[in-house]
Amino acid sequence: MKAVILLLTSLFAFNASADLSTAFLVVRVDIEQELIAIDAHSTNPENSLNALQSSLAKLESFKNEVFAPALAARENEQPLNGLTLTRIHSYLKIHLTILERGLALVDALEEQESLVDDRALAMMSLSLLHHFDTYLEDDHLRRLLSKKDEAYDLKAKALKKAYTRLTNKKVQKHIKRMMKDEVLNPSEIAAHEAYADMWKPARKAFRGDFWSRFKSFVVHHISGGVGNSAGSVKFRKGTMWQDFELEAQVQAMLEPMDIITEKTPFILTDRLIPGHFGHNALWLGTPSQLKALGIWDAPYMKPFQAAIEEGYTIIETSRAGTQLKKLSTWMNIDEIAIIRREDRATTPVAINEFYAVLMAQHGKTYDFNFDVETTDKLVCSELLYQTYGDVIWPTEAYLGRFTISPDNVAEIIAQKNTPFKLLFSMERDEDQIEIFKNTAELTAQLGYALNGIDEDGQEILEKESLTCIERVVEGGKKVKTCIKTWLRPVFGGRTLRRFEF
Known part of the structure; x- marks a missing residue:
C-alpha cells in the first residue's frame, strides 16, 4: 500500500497556492476551514481525516445544483451558458484542491502506524467514482473539464490524472483488501460496494479523447494562421x-x-x-x-x-x-x-x-x-x-x-x-x-424587421425565416410546403413564431 501511495502523491500535482477565491464566489460551499484543517503536518491525523470527509461531503451536496443545468443543456442539445461553465469549472477546481490536500496527508502518514491514510485514500477514490455521472459519462462534458482553464489554475488533463491516480487497479485491489479486513466501517464498505462496477468504466472513460484534442489543435492553428495574416x-x-x-x-x-x-x-x-x-x-x-x-x-x-x-x-x-x-x-x-x-x-x-x-x-x-x-x-x-x-x-x-x-x-x-x-x-x-x-x-x-408594437408597448423586432414541411399526397408523392415565418426572440431563450400565410 505504501508503494501505491508514493506513486500517487509523486504524480498527483496541482498548485496548492492557487487562488480559490473566485471559485468560492461562484460555488458558495463553506469549506475554507476544513481545507486548512486537512493538514499533512498535523499532530492529530484524525482531525485532518474528519476535515477531509466533511469537505468532500459538503462539496458533493452542491453536485446536483451545479451540474443539473449542464446535463439538461446536453440533453436538449443546447450550449452550456457562461454561468454553468464557470460553475462546473469552479466545482472541479475545489474538488481537485481537496484531493490534493488529502493526498498530501496520506503521504505524510506513510511511515506511521495509522489507518488514517487507508481511510483517506478510500474516501477520495469513492468521491471520484461518485462523480462518474457528472465528470465522465458525457463525452462532451468530460472533454470540456479536461481542458486547462487559467481562470481557476486548472491544468490540461488534470481530471484524467486524478482518475488515473485514484482509480487505478492497484488502488482498487488495495481498497478491496481493506473492505475484506474491515479496515473501513460498515457505511464506508456499503458505499464502495454500491460503486463496485464503476472502477473499470472510470479507467476507460478517457480513451479516444486524443483525436478530439488533435482535431481542435489542427483547426486552431489553421484558423489562427489565416486570422493573423488577415x-x-x-x-x-x-x-x-x-x-x-x-x-x-x-x-x-x-x-x-x-x-x-x-x-x-x-x-x-x-x-x-x-x-x-x-x-x-x-x-x-x-x-x-x-x-x-x-x-x-x-x-x-x-x-x-x-x-x-x-x-x-x-x-x-x-x-x-x-x-x-x-x-x-x-x-x-x-x-x-x-x-x-x-x-x-x-x-x-x-x-x-x-x-x-x-x-x-x-x-x-x-x-x-x-x-x-x-x-x-x-x-x-x-x-x-x-x-x-x-x-x-x-x-x-x-x-x-x-x-x-x-x-x-x-x-x-x-x-x-x-x-x-x-x-x-x-x-x-x-x-x-x-x-x-x-x-x-x-x-x-x-x-431584423420592425413589425409593429406589442401589447406591452415594446417594438416587435423579428427575423424572417421559412418553416417547411414534407407531406405525402395521393400516389405516394412527397410534396414540400414552406411558409414564411417571423421569429421573435424572447430574453431567456424562447422564440415566438408567427406564420404568414
Whole structure:
C-alpha cells in the first residue's frame, strides 16, 4: 500500500497556492476551514481525516445544483451558458484542491502506524467514482473539464490524472483488501460496494479523447494562421481615430459593465467575420467608478490598478489575447454602439462575482476554434458570454460546435423583455457623414424587421425565416410546403413564431 501511495502523491500535482477565491464566489460551499484543517503536518491525523470527509461531503451536496443545468443543456442539445461553465469549472477546481490536500496527508502518514491514510485514500477514490455521472459519462462534458482553464489554475488533463491516480487497479485491489479486513466501517464498505462496477468504466472513460484534442489543435492553428495574416492587413485609419471630442463624449456615457461593439471595415479580418459588427468589449471602469462600486481594492483588481490609472479601462479579447486597452486606442473605428444592461449587478455580492469572473479571464489566448463552450481560450464575444454568464445569448451551431459572433451579442437588444438597451449608436463614413441609429435601425442591419408594437408597448423586432414541411399526397408523392415565418426572440431563450400565410 505504501508503494501505491508514493506513486500517487509523486504524480498527483496541482498548485496548492492557487487562488480559490473566485471559485468560492461562484460555488458558495463553506469549506475554507476544513481545507486548512486537512493538514499533512498535523499532530492529530484524525482531525485532518474528519476535515477531509466533511469537505468532500459538503462539496458533493452542491453536485446536483451545479451540474443539473449542464446535463439538461446536453440533453436538449443546447450550449452550456457562461454561468454553468464557470460553475462546473469552479466545482472541479475545489474538488481537485481537496484531493490534493488529502493526498498530501496520506503521504505524510506513510511511515506511521495509522489507518488514517487507508481511510483517506478510500474516501477520495469513492468521491471520484461518485462523480462518474457528472465528470465522465458525457463525452462532451468530460472533454470540456479536461481542458486547462487559467481562470481557476486548472491544468490540461488534470481530471484524467486524478482518475488515473485514484482509480487505478492497484488502488482498487488495495481498497478491496481493506473492505475484506474491515479496515473501513460498515457505511464506508456499503458505499464502495454500491460503486463496485464503476472502477473499470472510470479507467476507460478517457480513451479516444486524443483525436478530439488533435482535431481542435489542427483547426486552431489553421484558423489562427489565416486570422493573423488577415488581421495585419489594414487599408487606413478609422474615421473616428483621434477625434478627441467624440472620445470624451463616449467616455462620459460609459459606465462599468457596459458592452461596447464596433465596426472596422478597413481591416481585412472585419470583412471575413460574418455579419455587421466585428468586435465587442466591456467597459471595465475608471478608478473612481470602480471605487464607487467598492471593488477597487478587491484582490482580483489589485494587479490591474496601475494600468487602470493609466487609462486602460476597457477589457477585450483580440488576437493578442484577453487584455486591457485604452479608449483612445479603441476609437480607431468607423462605427460604435454602446449597450447597457439595466438590471446589471448592484449588490456587493453580485458585483464581486461579476468582476472576479471577468478579471479571471485576463491573459487567456485567442480561440481560433470559435467554440463558445471551451473556456481555456476566448474570442471577443466569448468574453461577454463568460462574464454575463446568466444570460442565454444567441448562438449558432457550426461544424459540431456552438459559436457566438459580435452580431449575436448585439442581437440581445432585439429580444422581447430584454434588459439590454442600446445607449448610443453612431457610424461615420469616409466622407465624415455621421449616422446615428436607434434600436430598430441598428437591428435592421442585423437582419431584423420592425413589425409593429406589442401589447406591452415594446417594438416587435423579428427575423424572417421559412418553416417547411414534407407531406405525402395521393400516389405516394412527397410534396414540400414552406411558409414564411417571423421569429421573435424572447430574453431567456424562447422564440415566438408567427406564420404568414
